[in-house]
Amino acid sequence: MNVVVIGPRGKMGRLIAQEANERADMHLVAGIGPKGRPYIGKDLGQVAKLGEDIGAPVLDELQAVISDCDVIIDFSTKEMSLEVLDTAVAYRKAVVCGTTGFTEEEMASFKKAAEVIPVLYAANTSKLVNVMVKLLELATTAIGNETDIEILEMHDRWKTDAPSGTSKELGEAIAAQLGSQLKDVAVYGREGSGSRQAGTIGYHSLRAGDIPSSHTVFFGGLGERLEITHHSYNWECFAKGACDCAAYLTGKKPGFYTIKDVLAI
Numbered sequence: 001m002n003v004v005v006i007g008p009r010g011k012m013g014r015l016i017a018q019e020a021n022e023r024a025d026m027h028l029v030a031g032i033g034p035k036g037r038p039y040i041g042k043d044l045g046q047v048a049k050l051g052e053d054i055g056a057p058v059l060d061e062l063q064a065v066i067s068d069c070d071v072i073i074d075f076s077t078k079e080m081s082l083e084v085l086d087t088a089v090a091y092r093k094a095v096v097c098g099t100t101g102f103t104e105e106e107m108a109s110f111k112k113a114a115e116v117i118p119v120l121y122a123a124n125t126s127k128l129v130n131v132m133v134k135l136l137e138l139a140t141t142a143i144g145n146e147t148d149i150e151i152l153e154m155h156d157r158w159k160t161d162a163p164s165g166t167s168k169e170l171g172e173a174i175a176a177q178l179g180s181q182l183k184d185v186a187v188y189g190r191e192g193s194g195s196r197q198a199g200t201i202g203y204h205s206l207r208a209g210d211i212p213s214s215h216t217v218f219f220g221g222l223g224e225r226l227e228i229t230h231h232s233y234n235w236e237c238f239a240k241g242a243c244d245c246a247a248y249l250t251g252k253k254p255g256f257y258t259i260k261d262v263l264a265i
């Protein structure tokens with residue numbers, strides 16, 4: 001499949017280009033960066049530091065290459081991702097988006113686009129994190145009503161959104177499991193607000209150094225607690241997952257897909 005990578009100079013974009021370049025089922029057509037960057041016009045191999053030229057350009061206009069691709073892989077910024085989505089709809093191309101930080105209304109535009117193109121949105125493309133979701137469902141069913149549920153996420157100092165897209169998805173999975181018994185899932189810290197409010201999930205974000213990604217869900221009981229944790233040591237697991245998501249979209253009809261479809265778990 002022919003692939004365009006958005007943001008090939010970014011942490012994720014570079015690794016996705018690397019992974020796609022090594023896969024037999026993928027061919028890199030181009031990378032797309034912001035206007036004015038000194039690397040626009042250079043070979044994607046140079047920009048993504050692949051160690052060789054690969055004969056694919058990095059451009060600043062998705063429209064210039066979109067007709068040559070089957071799927072766009074986009075881990076960039078929410079502003080850019082919304083633009084990419086519009087262009088993909090106009091040209092009827094499939095999109096894998098892993099960008100985080102969207103509002104509910106912005107997420108709705110992905111669902112709308114999925115009426116005409118295949119869209120796969122995943123705030124976390126690691127297989128292990130998605131196994132963690134299964135463990136959370138089990139724990140929530142067993143003890144969700146009798147424990148206090150708090151989510152702590154840690155990322156690098158450059159991350160621009162908080163809480164992470166993953167922690168929101170973990171919270172949503174827990175909330176879905178508890179159904180109407182959960183009053184409010186959105187408690188971001190509790191500065192000066194006193195004691196814990198029952199029936200809520202607390203979200204906590206830590207930003208330090210170059211931590212790639214850590215998520216822990218605490219089920220706090222009296223006299224004991226359960227913690228379910230995932231740590232990534234680098235961003236490669238997400239890049240591999242992103243390419244698996246793109247491969248999954250081959251020949252798919254328009255629709256909204258998630259990593260659950262890819263992993264079949």
Ligand SMILES: NC(=O)C1=CN([C@@H]2O[C@H](COP(=O)(O)OP(=O)(O)OC[C@H]3O[C@@H](n4cnc5c(N)ncnc54)[C@H](OP(=O)(O)O)[C@@H]3O)[C@@H](O)[C@H]2O)C=CC1
Pocket residue numbers: 006007008009010011012013032033034035037075076077078080097098099100101122123124125126165235238
């Ligand atoms: N779903 C998942 O599993 C994961 C999701 N993410 C999410 O992916 C996103 C990107 O993360 P990360 O790679 O760390 O961020 P980076 O800041 O390292 O990369 C973002 C890239 O987007 C590029 N960009 C910005 N604006 C534009 C534009 N207008 N046109 C084209 N490219 C643009 C930047 O270009 P330049 O470098 O020139 O500034 C940069 O290369 C975040 O939302 C993050 O949360 C991250 C990891 C895993």
Ligand SMILES: O=C(O)C1=N[C@H](C(=O)O)C[C@H](O)C1
Pocket residue numbers: 100123124125155156159163164165166167212213214
């Ligand atoms: O910015 C990151 O690095 C990551 N972002 C995603 C998120 O917001 O959950 C996924 C992963 O945690 C890495």
